[in-house]
Amino acid sequence: MIKYLLPSRLLPQQPSEQEAAAAGVYAGAIATACHSAWQHLRRAAWLSLPISLLGLLPSIFLLQVYNRVIARGGTATLTAMVAGVLCFLGIEWWLRRRRARALREAGAAIDHDVSQALMHSMLQRPLLALEQRPASQWLQLFRDVGAMRASITGGLASAMLDLPMALLALIVIGIIAWPVLPVILVAMLILGVLAWWWADEVRSGRVEEIAQARSLDRNTAEVCNARATLKVLGYDTAVRQTWQSGYDHWLAESFAKNGELENAREASHILLTFFSIAVITVGAIAINAQWMSIGSLMAVNLLASKALAPIAQLAGNWRSLARSNEATQRLQAVLEEPVEQASQDLQLPRPKGRLRLDQASFHYPDGRATLEQVSLDIGPGGLHAILGRNGAGKSTLAKLLAGLYRPTEGRVFIDEYDLAQFPRATLGQWVGCLAQQVYWFSGPIIDGLRMVNPEATDQQIVTATQLAGAHAFVSRLPQGYQSVVGEGGAGLSAGELRKLALAQLFLRNPSVLILDEPSNDLDFDSETALLQTLRQIARRHTVIVVTHSLRVASAAQHIYHVRGDGHVEQGGPQQMLPRLFGTARAATGDSGVSAEAGADADTDADTLPRELAA
Numbered sequence: 001m002i003k004y005l006l007p008s009r010l011l012p013q014q015p016s017e018q019e020a021a022a023a024g025v026y027a028g029a030i031a032t033a034c035h036s037a038w039q040h041l042r043r044a045a046w047l048s049l050p051i052s053l054l055g056l057l058p059s060i061f062l063l064q065v066y067n068r069v070i071a072r073g074g075t076a077t078l079t080a081m082v083a084g085v086l087c088f089l090g091i092e093w094w095l096r097r098r099r100a101r102a103l104r105e106a107g108a109a110i111d112h113d114v115s116q117a118l119m120h121s122m123l124q125r126p127l128l129a130l131e132q133r134p135a136s137q138w139l140q141l142f143r144d145v146g147a148m149r150a151s152i153t154g155g156l157a158s159a160m161l162d163l164p165m166a167l168l169a170l171i172v173i174g175i176i177a178w179p180v181l182p183v184i185l186v187a188m189l190i191l192g193v194l195a196w197w198w199a200d201e202v203r204s205g206r207v208e209e210i211a212q213a214r215s216l217d218r219n220t221a222e223v224c225n226a227r228a229t230l231k232v233l234g235y236d237t238a239v240r241q242t243w244q245s246g247y248d249h250w251l252a253e254s255f256a257k258n259g260e261l262e263n264a265r266e267a268s269h270i271l272l273t274f275f276s277i278a279v280i281t282v283g284a285i286a287i288n289a290q291w292m293s294i295g296s297l298m299a300v301n302l303l304a305s306k307a308l309a310p311i312a313q314l315a316g317n318w319r320s321l322a323r324s325n326e327a328t329q330r331l332q333a334v335l336e337e338p339v340e341q342a343s344q345d346l347q348l349p350r351p352k353g354r355l356r357l358d359q360a361s362f363h364y365p366d367g368r369a370t371l372e373q374v375s376l377d378i379g380p381g382g383l384h385a386i387l388g389r390n391g392a393g394k395s396t397l398a399k400l401l402a403g404l405y406r407p408t409e410g411r412v413f414i415d416e417y418d419l420a421q422f423p424r425a426t427l428g429q430w431v432g433c434l435a436q437q438v439y440w441f442s443g444p445i446i447d448g449l450r451m452v453n454p455e456a457t458d459q460q461i462v463t464a465t466q467l468a469g470a471h472a473f474v475s476r477l478p479q480g481y482q483s484v485v486g487e488g489g490a491g492l493s494a495g496e497l498r499k500l501a502l503a504q505l506f507l508r509n510p511s512v513l514i515l516d517e518p519s520n521d522l523d524f525d526s527e528t529a530l531l532q533t534l535r536q537i538a539r540r541h542t543v544i545v546v547t548h549s550l551r552v553a554s555a556a557q558h559i560y561h562v563r564g565d566g567h568v569e570q571g572g573p574q575q576m577l578p579r580l581f582g583t584a585r586a587a588t589g590d591s592g593v594s595a596e597a598g599a600d601a602d603t604d605a606d607t608l609p610r611e612l613a614a
């Protein structure tokens with residue numbers, strides 16, 4: 001953190017253009033945020049100078065009261081002095097408010113810039129990178145931004161800004177009560193050394209404590225996510241024990257470190273009192289020797305606390321600096337990770353939907369190869385099924401075709417365009433996906449549908465839900481399309497959620513639709529209706545379905561068998577299905593589909609994509 005707040009000439013050399021391009025585009029976000037915070041911090045530092053001067057007033061007032069008012073009985077002088085001090089107190093209050101505001105603005109600049117960069121960087125990363133880090137870790141990173149801000153707006157910043165006051169207090173002490181100056185200098189030295197020593201102790205301990213707190217957070221988040229599953233499976237005892245052991249470990253560490261900090265704080269307090277007594281003792285001796293007045297001693301007592309307080313305060317605030325430094329390093333490392341390139345300004349013609357894999361291979365980061373030099377030519381148009389055993393690589397192939405994963409070797413094309421040149425946001429308009437796991441954002445159903453296509457008309461929304469088989473059940477809800485769904489789709493069944501997600505996909509009207517096990521959770525009639533819909537859409541769009549269902553596979557015109565050894569074989573259903581399922585074809589059950597089960601009887605599915613494209 002400190003590194004980023006240093007003046008620019010003290011900062012390490014700027015990275016070369018090549019290095020900057022290799023790093024994430026958000027790598028400079030913290031430095032930029034600190035630069036804007038620095039403007040506010042500088043204002044706070046300037047404001048600290050008059051505040052420091054005004055901070056000397058009470059001691060000068062005390063000195064004058066002893067030397068002029070009490071010694072000479074000057075009531076008029078006292079009245080004038082009180083009026084003057086009140087006036088200056090007003091000014092100090094105003095200055096202090098401005099300084100506090102400047103610190104708040106510095107904190108807000110950090111919070112705003114770094115949080116935004118973090119959110120953008122998270123949403124712009126490739127899917128594979130997102131899959132490597134769980135949600136709880138992202139939440140912790142957002143909390144880290146708060147830790148960075150706290151070190152700027154908290155006690156540490158105030159202590160630093162009060163350091164000029166300490167210097168001024170020393171100068172005044174030197175002028176009005178020089179015999180006690182050595183005592184105060186020694187006190188400052190001892191407190192400074194102790195602050196540094198404790199800082200070291202706390203720094204190392206704190207990092208360990210933070211690591212444990214983070215691991216506990218992750219564990220807690222996982223248990224919270226799995227709470228319903230644990231209840232259903234009934235094995236919460238083992239999980240609770242693991243969580244409890246992590247929690248106890250962290251609590252013990254935190255308790256010990258808090259103890260160390262409290263010891264440091266209490267020791268500072270006792271030392272301050274001890275030095276105050278030392279000042280009075282030395283002052284009394286100096287008064288007896290007529291080297292200074294009683295007024296000077298009273299004033300010096302106040303001044304000594306002004307000189308020593310910021311140093312004592314530093315001791316108690318190293319913890320927030322250690323936490324902030326640790327948080328900043330972690331955030332910097334994450335922001336340096338690469339993100340997807342920004343979308344092109346050029347509006348390219350909408351592709352017809354021909355997908356082509358050219359000698360494409362894909363390896364997961366652990367080195368496992370899922371696909372080896374696969375070449376495929378899919379579409380345009382038609383219903384295509386990807387089949388294979390569990391773990392063979394079907395979803396991986398679907399993600400490659402959707403541009404969600406980049407091939408480690410070879411290339412993937414949509415029409416003549418290489419997918420690698422587009423960020424997912426651009427590709428999403430052309431290649432729509434229905435994921436294996438459906439997630440629905442909380443809020444009214446209509447908002448969730450509009451989210452994917454804000455320009456969709458009411459008619460288009462209703463047609464899309466009819467086609468997806470969702471209109472009937474949504475209409476039956478007491479609030480209809482305004483019904484509020486909970487986080488992740490809580491309150492709806494798995495099949496209902498899948499139908500709504502399908503409606504979202506239709507609303508985007510992409511050239512290629514890739515559906516990962518779309519008939520999961522659907523009843524027989526709904527699956528039949530889905531097949532009818534997909535076949536109709538496949539007349540003008542490329543529809544690719546990852547499936548284990550013989551009925552869905554039977555409806556396809558082309559089959560791609562992911563063998564699990566990195567290779568994919570293809571052929572027509574007549575040739576492939578008997579080999580894969582031991583039977584030539586399943587009954588698709590096209591007849592007798594109820595209106596509630598899927599596409600409404602009066603919905604012309606064939607016209608829907610054209611209507612949505614309008």
Ligand SMILES: Nc1ncnc2c1ncn2[C@@H]1O[C@H](COP(=O)(O)OP(=O)(O)OP(=O)(O)O)[C@@H](O)[C@H]1O
Pocket residue numbers: 131364365366368370388389390391392393394395396397
């Ligand atoms: N993010 C990942 N990191 C590492 N390996 C992964 C990752 N995702 C999947 N795999 C592995 O890659 C292989 C293929 O996974 P994939 O999800 O493509 O299988 P699938 O054919 O869709 O399986 P299923 O029918 O069970 O859905 C599996 O062995 C899986 O363990």
